[in-house]
Amino acid sequence: MEALLGPVAAAHGALVDSHTASGRVMWALLEELFPICRSITGHGVRQTLDILGRNIPLTLHSFPTGMQCFDWVIPDEWNIRSAVLKDEQGTNLVDFAANNLHVLGYSPPVEGWFSLAELKPHLFSLPEQRDAIPYMTNYYRPNWGFCLRHKDLVALQEGRYYVKIDSSLTPGELILGEAFLPGTSADEILISCYICHPSMANDSLSGVVLAAQLFSEIQHCNRRFGYRFVFAPETIGVIAYLSRFGERLKRHVVAGLVATCVGDAGAFNYKQTRNGSAPLDRIVNNALAHSSAAYRIRPFWPMGSDERQYCSPGFDLPVGSLMRSVYGEFSQYHNSLDNLDFVTETALAESLAMYLRVFEALEENRVYRRTHPECEPCLGRRGLYPDLNAQGARDLEIQRRMWILNLADGQNTLIDMAERIGCGLLDLVPSVRVLSEAGLISQI
């Protein structure tokens, strides 16, 4: 197999260079998607999929309200046009037009006057982050509500308040998008992101634009694996998707990543697969360990994003999540501070590069066997060893060749070799090429 990014950029340097431009593309898409009010259903999801569909040949899958998907039922479709909270003087205290986080997700329509006491159970704020609007939803037992800055909440006086939420909760559909880049084998790599969050930049949207850019770059590459992209509402969307396509995924998916929280400047965090020792886990660890990036490996836990579904016992897919800061662990999480200021082109580009390195390593992670396994081959005769015994015999490249020749026994994968040698898997690839071309080793 040629380098994953062969036709686009034969050398690794080119790959890295291309990421600055990729960062700009991702940031521009994120900026365009940011203002849309998304939820698990509704026009915001359709609009998001329309925009993504400009560059990605998405297949849309629809699940009608009331449909049973495993243990879940597709809820009514929620749409919202406007929402305001006014005081007796008619002053807008809270306005959906200013920030779509202001409305509790899945608020049913309401209009009327309320005393402060009646209103209070419908108001949500973050007492410890007085300037942030919280992101809250209530999909399955709808009740109307406003989310607002705590400083605004505590400023409310006794009096009457006018509430109008112009929303609808009616039978409709849950919709999601899927794209697929076939490989030469039937094995697939899954990239999953979620498109149900309203105006937040890092949680959800950064993963969406990363997935879109991965599609754009990988489509031009040689591929051993198929690459399957899922753009779905979190939880219910992926549950619906798995209820229809889960058995296919069980047959084909050899590795997967949930892409989210990849746009902030924090260190990398890799959340392992449920098993914790899948090839993916070892390859991500190897890619991070042999990069200059700060990182942390986190064993799987059953809270979080859609890895919860992929890693449920009925599927148990080797799906992890490669993030920067972890959801729930940064102060901007699920509030209005997770905005465009929190995400940078550079961080997106770095994350993209790390994802591509992981995929390239997965592609390269093959088993090799010595053509003639007895003793060493005579490298000198082939110009693959320094002539003079005292010169450069301990040169790094020679060491790699000797290691590969020793470990190419038809048992070791390239990640086995890299872990034993203590180097990056991709660092071995040039040496593997040289030895393959010399006919000394061959792929199994």
Added chain:
Amino acid sequence: MEALLGPVAAAHGALVDSHTASGRVMWALLEELFPICRSITGHGVRQTLDILGRNIPLTLHSFPTGMQCFDWVIPDEWNIRSAVLKDEQGTNLVDFAANNLHVLGYSPPVEGWFSLAELKPHLFSLPEQRDAIPYMTNYYRPNWGFCLRHKDLVALQEGRYYVKIDSSLTPGELILGEAFLPGTSADEILISCYICHPSMANDSLSGVVLAAQLFSEIQHCNRRFGYRFVFAPETIGVIAYLSRFGERLKRHVVAGLVATCVGDAGAFNYKQTRNGSAPLDRIVNNALAHSSAAYRIRPFWPMGSDERQYCSPGFDLPVGSLMRSVYGEFSQYHNSLDNLDFVTETALAESLAMYLRVFEALEENRVYRRTHPECEPCLGRRGLYPDLNAQGARDLEIQRRMWILNLADGQNTLIDMAERIGCGLLDLVPSVRVLSEAGLISQI
């Protein structure tokens, strides 16, 4: 299966509360048993079993002198009425009536006058603990002897001494007691203690009264496992027991503890089974680690008490020993300082509670399977998940439910789950109950 202690105390709190009273009961029994002169045979053993039999339906097993038990032969029965060492003035220098440790165990009868030089080979003391009477025995090559305080030994002057030991060594029997509480399965938990030590409180007796109290409490509980109690002389008694019943134990015993040294105020010490990775080992470790008690885990070693026999290669039973201070490691060990002052009601009650927690965890250590393993179940619909996504989603109870739902794949036992989650096994039980009652998981 209901909680082990269901009928007695449904809540864990009740269990703990009950232990103060249990501590008093154990201490009173220990006080009653303490003065009796026990050995591996003789009236002291019978008297001890009579007292235990008041509350426990003991089955007695007799092994006559001369009987071959594996590599061993049951020795003569030893009984003693009195023993004195006097000087020429007739002053009692050592008197069995004052402390039954004064006589070397299995001393044959003797009467006569001895010079100091003749006497000395028959006198034993602890030069480094001048105020303690050592506990010594000589079961298999009987020779008379006195044990005395070193300060008394060194005070002996040249002269003639009168010795009289009014004992008998005659064909008789070795006797031991057994009790059994059947469970709903054929699997058994073994609790073994030894009843051959004379007046010592922590080594031997504390384990005897703990075992007796375990019987009293467990008999009123629902039980998956049968609980087999063995009250036998150490070494020869357990060898005799195993020669008659060992094959049955091999078929049924899934866990066992040798109960001894459980009455002092030291930290807990768990001596692992020979294998070191039996479910018992993991469960005791988990119970200790998630208690507030100080503790230490000790790999198996082949010296010690009756675990030596249970863990011999011909049986290799999963039997460990849960102690406070370890035999041989405290200065009161095998001497007259191991007396009633060294053992406390509180320590006995704490040890009892820890034993009960271990047994409860063993009872609860089942395998669960999701009824429908695909994705998460919809907990919100069942009132098992907070309504609002931002409230309490990381609540400890929710995390436990999510973990259990993820790990209930028909492979993991509850101890597997607890170790992975990093919590106490028993802490998971309420969550397991909730999910079972909701029909989301079921026992295998």
Added chain:
Amino acid sequence: MEALLGPVAAAHGALVDSHTASGRVMWALLEELFPICRSITGHGVRQTLDILGRNIPLTLHSFPTGMQCFDWVIPDEWNIRSAVLKDEQGTNLVDFAANNLHVLGYSPPVEGWFSLAELKPHLFSLPEQRDAIPYMTNYYRPNWGFCLRHKDLVALQEGRYYVKIDSSLTPGELILGEAFLPGTSADEILISCYICHPSMANDSLSGVVLAAQLFSEIQHCNRRFGYRFVFAPETIGVIAYLSRFGERLKRHVVAGLVATCVGDAGAFNYKQTRNGSAPLDRIVNNALAHSSAAYRIRPFWPMGSDERQYCSPGFDLPVGSLMRSVYGEFSQYHNSLDNLDFVTETALAESLAMYLRVFEALEENRVYRRTHPECEPCLGRRGLYPDLNAQGARDLEIQRRMWILNLADGQNTLIDMAERIGCGLLDLVPSVRVLSEAGLISQI
């Protein structure tokens, strides 16, 4: 099986005492072999094998020039009589007679006058070790050259220089020697050393004299294993040997050591087998850990000496290397400072003793089974346990007996036992003997 060194020295003490004399014997042989100019072929190899053959019944194996051995071809035979580099005044600047390292190995014959510029590409020195003559070879693309001290190189002025190397490169043979001491089983231990280095004392020669001494001492001992000694030129010699006898080695070799760098005063270094967990690896580690010697365990790496060939994937033999300072890691490596001053009788004797301990431990590493595995045997009845329960029960020898009786379950080898007990394997042997003689355990 009797102790490996039974007939020679029944007690371990005698073994150790004998090593001072062995050190003198090894040093004398090393001194005799040192001046000879060896290479991978030629008279120096023959002369070396002649000397070794005085005391060892060597079988010689010849491989003619041009013969294909796996991927390699036996090169021409190289012989050299003299070589000089002179200035215009006829002064000898470099003379092979002074040190055989002065000529680049496999230099073809040359005679003529050269300008400094023409000469320079043929001169080799160590800029960072100005007083050392480097050891260099160029077996497979012959080109003439001189190796000299860097201080002499930089002193050369512009001018004309006379070069004469009186060597020959002609069809001949590669020759190597083999000796074998049969054991009672078909399993073999391999001891391999290389005889292709010119005047260097630690790298190569120390291993040669150690192997010769091992032969001398082991030939008089009882042996379970056969001991196979290979004295061959490095790399090409062992490749040739394996091309002829490799399949036999695969059937019989259960452990092997490449003997080199065993004469300096550095700490021991054990380079593990390719697998890293062979019985040999555990036994060497145990022998080192329970000696008073400083040591370090080094995982296998595919550079180094002939373990590269033995551990190639086509053979994958359990061959390691037990050295003092590791080749390539000491400043005297491959230069004229690796001379007789660098090697000591004491270090050679210590290394010999460690090799013998390893082989003795391999010989003793058997599986034992209790004759009657149930409970403990009655050691007291046999005089194998102290009479009085309080005396010496924790004595080290009693502990070992109890451990062995507990672990002799027909599964554990002696190294399994030693690792679990935390003692040296050989420390267990006397206890094993006592218990075997008492009929309590038996070999499987």
